[in-house]
Amino acid sequence: xxxxxxxxxxxxxxxxxxxxxxxxxxxxxxxxxxxxxxxxxxxxxxxxxxxxxxxxxxxxxxxxxxxxxxxxxxxxxxxxxxxxxxxxxxxxxxxxxxxxxxxxxxxxxxxxxxxxxxxxxxxxxxxxxxxxxxxxxxxxxxxxxxxxxxxxxxxxxxxxxxxxxxxxxxxxxxxxxxxxxxxxxxxxxxxxxxxxxxxxxx
Amino acid sequence: xxxxxxxxxxxxxxxxxxxxxxxxxxxxxxxxxxxxxxxxxxxxxxxxxxxxxxxxxxxxxxxxxxxxxxxxxxxxxxxxxxxxxxxxxxxxxxxxxxxxxxxxxxxxxxxxxxxxxxxxxxxxxxxxxxxxxxxxxxxxxxxxxxxxxxxxxxxxxxxxxxxxxxxxxxxxxxxxxxxxxxxxxxxxxxxxxxxxxxxxxxxxxxxxxxxxxxxxxxxxx
Numbered sequence: 001x002x003x004x005x006x007x008x009x010x011x012x013x014x015x016x017x018x019x020x021x022x023x024x025x026x027x028x029x030x031x032x033x034x035x036x037x038x039x040x041x042x043x044x045x046x047x048x049x050x051x052x053x054x055x056x057x058x059x060x061x062x063x064x065x066x067x068x069x070x071x072x073x074x075x076x077x078x079x080x081x082x083x084x085x086x087x088x089x090x091x092x093x094x095x096x097x098x099x100x101x102x103x104x105x106x107x108x109x110x111x112x113x114x115x116x117x118x119x120x121x122x123x124x125x126x127x128x129x130x131x132x133x134x135x136x137x138x139x140x141x142x143x144x145x146x147x148x149x150x151x152x153x154x155x156x157x158x159x160x161x162x163x164x165x166x167x168x169x170x171x172x173x174x175x176x177x178x179x180x181x182x183x184x185x186x187x188x189x190x191x192x193x194x195x196x197x198x199x200x201x202x
Numbered sequence: 203x204x205x206x207x208x209x210x211x212x213x214x215x216x217x218x219x220x221x222x223x224x225x226x227x228x229x230x231x232x233x234x235x236x237x238x239x240x241x242x243x244x245x246x247x248x249x250x251x252x253x254x255x256x257x258x259x260x261x262x263x264x265x266x267x268x269x270x271x272x273x274x275x276x277x278x279x280x281x282x283x284x285x286x287x288x289x290x291x292x293x294x295x296x297x298x299x300x301x302x303x304x305x306x307x308x309x310x311x312x313x314x315x316x317x318x319x320x321x322x323x324x325x326x327x328x329x330x331x332x333x334x335x336x337x338x339x340x341x342x343x344x345x346x347x348x349x350x351x352x353x354x355x356x357x358x359x360x361x362x363x364x365x366x367x368x369x370x371x372x373x374x375x376x377x378x379x380x381x382x383x384x385x386x387x388x389x390x391x392x393x394x395x396x397x398x399x400x401x402x403x404x405x406x407x408x409x410x411x412x413x414x415x416x417x418x419x420x421x422x423x
Contacts, residue, residue, distance in 0.1 A: 051280055051422040073287035081277025087216040088209070097281070099205035102288055 001064050002026055003071070003148055003179050007057035010040060010047040016055060017043050018198060027147075030170065030180040030193035039199030041183035042080070045150045048181060049077045061148070067103075068147060075148040080156075082137035086126030090117070090136050093125055094143050101144035111142040116165055130157040138166060141173075149173060151182040164189065203289060207301045213272075214305030220265035225309045227264055231257040232317040243322045250321035251331045251382035255375055257317075258310050258335055259342060263367060265306045266346040267353070267360035269298065270418065274354050283422055291415040295347055299411060303343045311335045330385030330392065334399060338378040341403040344410030345370045351417035374402055 002024060009019035017040035023031055033041050046052040048059050050072045061074050068074035084093045094108045112118055115135040120128070128136060134157045141149060149170075155163050167189030170180055174190075182188060214221045235253050236246055273279040282294050314335050318328035349367040353359030377399040384392035 046422075049280075049284060051283065070287055072284045075284070077280060077284055079277050079280060081275075083277035083281050085209070085213060085276065085278070087213055092209070092212070096205050096209045100203075100285065100289070101281075 001068070001074075001147060002062040003059075003074075003181075004062060005048060005057065005059045008044070008047060008054060008059065009056035010043045010052060011055045012043060019056060021196070021198075022057070023194065023196060025179045025181070025194075027177040027179065028174045030174055030182065030190050031196055032188060032190065032193045033181065033183040033196045033198060034185070035198030041198055042152050044198065045077070045079075045152050045181065045183055049075055049150050051077070064147075071148070074146060075150050076141045076144075076146040077150045077152075078137060078141060078154055079152050082133050083140070084125045084133065084137060086124065088125060089122055090125050090128070091121035093136070094121075094139060097140050098143040101146075103145040104143065105145040106142045108139075108143060111139040112136070114142055114165075114169065115139045116162060131159055131162060134158055135162055135166075138169070142169070147178050149178065149180045149182075151180065151184075153184055154182060155184065155186055155188065203293065203297050206294065206297050207304075210298055210301030211305050214302070220268060220306050221309060224261040224264050224306050225313050228257050228261040228310050228313060229317065231260065232320055236320060247322045247324065247327070250318060250323040251327060251386075252379050253321060254314055254318060254331050255335070255379050255382070258314065258339060259371060259375055261310050262307055262339060262342045263346065263364045265302070266343075266350050266367070267363050269302055269347060269350040270354045270414075271350070271359065274421075279354075279418070280422060283418060291418065292411045295351070295411040295414045295418070296407065299340075299343050299347045302347075303340050307339045307343060311339060324386060327382065327386045331382040334378045334381045334396065337396070337403060338374050338399045341374045341399075341406045342367075342371050344403075344406040345374075347410050347414040348417065351414035351421070354418065355421050374399065377402065 004024045006022050008021040010017050021044060025031055033044060035041055043052060047054055059071050061068060061071050064074050091108050094111065098104055109121060112121055115138050117132060117135055155166060158166065170190055174180060232253065239246060270279060283291060311332060314332045315328050318331060346367050349363040353362045356362060377395045381392055381395040381399055384390040384395060
């Protein structure tokens with residue numbers, strides 16, 4: 001399957017943030033979106049996910065089949081917020097998203113082990129540190145399967161070792177035929193990823 | 203969907219949930235009425251059903267602003283909206299409403315018979331009021347969901363939601379109270395207003411979540 005964006009434009013509050021963005025990702029490819037603050041990286045990701053209306057152009061997945069008919073159904077979106085409840089335990093949060101998102105992949109304990117949080121499943125999410133919260137949110141990507149990962153500053157708050165572990169997870173996802181679109185300021189350690197620099201034109 | 207229901211019920215019971223706030227507010231409203239009205243037992247019994255209904259209505263509105271706002275603040279709302287292809291958003295909203303009703307409003311219905319004693323109501327009046335509350339309060343939650351979805355992006359939306367929602371809940375209040383009176387007073391009927399109340403709830407169970415889903419789709423900026 002392919003993820004294609006053609007001549008994409010996005011706006012915030014009636015003002016165009018970017019326009020004429022286009023890319024096409026094959027299975028196993030990654031796209032790193034870079035650019036200064038305010039250049040529209042987050043807006044681009046939200047437009048691709050369908051959370052914001054497209055000012056112009058279109059986004060589509062080709063060959064998603066019945067399982068993934070639209071971009072929204074084919075993607076995991078990891079935004080600035082972690083989408084976890086502080087009053088529930090880490091495992092309860094992950095179990096909920098696994099049941100709600102469907103397409104179960106890894107078990108909760110297994111996913112926590114992959115992000116280096118083994119044995120913290122019983123703790124309330126609110127007790128975790130910023131970096132641990134981010135890692136728990138990353139574990140959310142692993143418990144249910146989506147071919148496309150949309151990542152907005154995924155490594156914010158992570159330490160060096162966690163960054164490397166996350167790079168390994170992303171390489172594994174691409175190796176399985178997944179696709180990644182990541183907006184970031186920091187190098188993610190993805191070799192052979194395509195690059196897209198925002199805020200140069202217009 | 204069951205997972206979403208279980209999560210929201212769990213959240214309403216855990217610390218920071220609104221399960222008890224509504225009941226305590228309800229208790230406060232009903233307990234002050236006899237002091238204000240005075241010790242006229244007949245008068246209290248006569249206005250009892252209406253006071254219980256108004257108290258329950260206001261307590262229902264109290265926790266509504268958190269229905270979607272909590273999910274929006276931690277980013278969960280984005281993912282619920284993105285899940286539209288697997289679980290229709292209107293259905294997700296309906297499940298959230300049911301969980302909110304079960305977690306925050308059902309305790310009010312359970313507390314109503316006890317508070318009815320404060321108002322010197324007869325057993326049959328208490329029973330009828332509790333029954334009409336059981337059938338009618340879901341309608342308030344469904345209307346409230348639409349209001350909460352419209353105001354989800356506003357930081358202090360609580361009051362706005364109440365102002366938006368209150369006029370729309372008046373029919374529910376009218377038929378709820380008249381059914382409660384119908385059970386005690388002889389000339390007034392019980393069944394007809396009660397059935398209209400049930401119809402209102404069923405009608406709003408469709409209209410509320412659908413309009414709330416529409417509003418939520420527009421608010422993901």
